Amino acid sequence: MTADKIATRDAYGEVLVELGEQHEEIVVLDADLSKSTRTIKFAKRFPDRFFNMGIAEQNMIDTACGLAVSGKTVFASSFAIFASGRAWEQVRNSICYSRYNVKVVATHAGISVGEDGVSHQACEDVAIMRAIPNMRVFVPADAVETKAIIRTIAQDQKPAYVRLGRAKVPVIYDDTYVFHAGKASQLREGTEVALIAMGATVVLALEAAARLAEEQISVRVINMSSVKPIDRDAILAASNETRAIVTIEEHNVIGGLGSAVAEVLVTFPHRMPMRMIGLQDTFAQSGSYTELFERYGLSVPNVIRVIKEIL
Amino acid sequence: MKQFKLQNSVAELKEIAKQMRVAILKMLHRAGSGHSGGSLSCVELISGLYFSELRHDPRNPSWEDRDRFIISKGHGCPTVYAALAFAGYFPLAELDTLRKLGSILQGHPYSRATTGIEVSTGSLGHGLAMANGIALAARLNKRNHHVFCLLGDGEIQEGEVWEATMAAAHYRLDRVCAILDHNGLQIDGPNDEVMKVMPVVEKWQAFGWHTIQIDGHNFDQILAAYRAARKVVGKPTMIVAETVKGKGVSFMENVVDFHGVAPTEEQLVRALREIESSQP
Ligand SMILES: Cc1ncc(C[n+]2csc(CCOP(=O)(O)OP(=O)(O)O)c2C)c(N)n1
Ligand SMILES: [Mg+2]
Helix, strand or coil, rough: CCEEEHHHHHHHHHHHHHHHHHHHHHEEECCCCCHHHHHCCCCCCCHHEECCCCCHHHHHHHHHHHHHHCCEEEEEEEEEHHHHHHHHHHHEEEEHCCCCCCEEEEEECCHHHHHHHHHHHHHCHHHHCCCCCCCCCCCCCHHHHHCCCCCCCCCCCCCCCEECCCCEEEEECCCCCCCCCCCCEEEEECCCEEECCCCCCCHHHHHHHHHHHHHCCCEEEEEECEECCHHHHHHHHHHHHHEEEEEEEECCCCCHHHHHHHHCCCCCCCCCCEEEECCCCCCCCCCCHHHHHHHHCCCCHHHHHHHHHCC | CCCCCCCCCCCHHHHHHHHHHHHHHHHHHHHCCCCCHHCCCCCHHHHHHHHHCCCCCCCCCCCCCEEEECCHHHHHHHHHHHHHHHHHHCCHHHHHHHHCCCCCCCCCCCCCCCCCCCCCCCCCCCCHHHHHHHHHHHHHHCCCCCCCEEEEEEEEHHHHHHHHHHHHHHHCCEEEEEEEEEEEECCCCEEEHHHHCEEEEEEEHHHEEEEEECCCCCCHHHHHHHHHHCCCCCCCCEEEEEEECCCCCHHHHCCCCHHCCCCCHHHHHHHHHHHHHCCC
16 A cells, blocks of 8 residues: 555546547546546547536436447446436436446545535445446445556446545555456455455555454455455355455445345355444435544444454 | 524615625635535525515424425525524524534535425435425415525526426416526536526426516515515416626635635635625
8 A cells, every 4th residue: 555645536537538548439428527526637638529418417327328329438427426316217227228338437425525415425326226237336446446447347338337436545556456347356365354345445444454463363355346246256265264254335234335245145055244334224414534434433443343243 | 693583674684695695604614615606696595585585483493384495506505504593593603513523504405404494405406396395285285385496507407407397387386486596607617618508587488487587686676576476376486586606705706616615714814804894
């Protein structure tokens, strides 16, 4: 881990320009949030291939459908709550059903949005996007992984939902990092507990694991950035090689990463203890990023407490 | 700052508006984030409601016959919070807690946290349909209250606004009065560059609404429009109010980038000096 902190949305803005240079067929849509989602960088560089749809997310997604049917690779962005929520049925019926080449890249997900409060904090997006057949869901942990994921999905012809954050997060990976859809990335070996995280909670998992190592508790850390398709092998290995699984997500525990892991775990013949850290079926509130993470259990002490409890 | 009575002359309203601007800028500065431009553009429209036109009672916030106000452009809530505090719905000191952990004043309106907030908004496009629902219930319950609903001009790009516009006319909801805060700007730039919304008056007329056009910072025109809207029979009313985003602070007026930021310490001092020395 380096000392650098970069918001995943900033990495998105940069990589879109890079891809725009290489691929004529890439077009980008936004819904009056291009300054915040950072698609403005692409808009400035390729004004002809950028369409601001105004504050009209449903309109944006069906327009994306029309462009994709006509051979374009479409990136459509807004805040996660509006891209996944307001336009959910357009995403399901118009994009996923017929498997069109539209990438919904949503920023400002989760409670790290902070002071804007609940109306702007998407903590259900992974659940509702994951529930749609043909949709893939990727949640990068840092700027490097964001670029890797965006480069990967720009090459395939299928729908995807990418969940990005507003706040700056530490850079975990270096430029040698390779992303594969359906593959988790193991960041730390461990034999007692497997901590499975996504997005901004990966750093938390790493910190908690480092602290527990000082107490001779060996914790494996897995970044499950490919929430769907999920890495069954990584979960199987964790269930064979550790004694318990703990998931951490900046999302409601209903339908999110914890649920996705549990759905795999229950198909294995043996049983093992599991806990889910995340929003416990509650709305959050306004507050600073750090205060909210503390308040809703996304803190190193809480992760340590849960792990000790389960062991 | 003191509490204000609910019925005021135009001269008194001007003073209230001035103090509301001060309160808005201070609370946004303390919060460190929030929407300056769109809060300042609707100060006269909202103070004209709470301190003249609305039938309401801060001591009895759930009075069944009260008029309702919905801020559909929820990000402008600092203005409503100031109005509610000035009217006595909650202590003025609460304004200092805007957007902080545990506050009754959430970043966007939350009806379960704030006395006087009728419905939760913040996701654009919802308010007008909510107003229609309230008006339909009033009709069923044989009540006479009116529903006022403030929309942003970027907000009306949402399809739901037009679905609700059609429904209000269809159900002849003459108790619904929508107000358009027509400041010409949204986040990514002027409406005209992002997604043209003009002509607005003709659009609402074509949907079967009564329309009124006013200067949204002129209390005489604002109050006359509200009174006229109450008298319209058989159709809803849209008041298209021409406004200036960031109104009252020279360096914020018509500046797109002041949409979603709070004033810094230095900006606050300058802004307050301007407002306090301004002639009503
Ligand atoms: C459904 C939805 N999409 C996007 C946003 C983000 N957003 C907040 S304010 C805003 C611009 C609003 O412009 P306008 O309605 O003109 O408001 P005003 O100029 O009065 O501030 C946007 C896009 C939102 N709150 N809700
Ligand atoms: Mg506007």
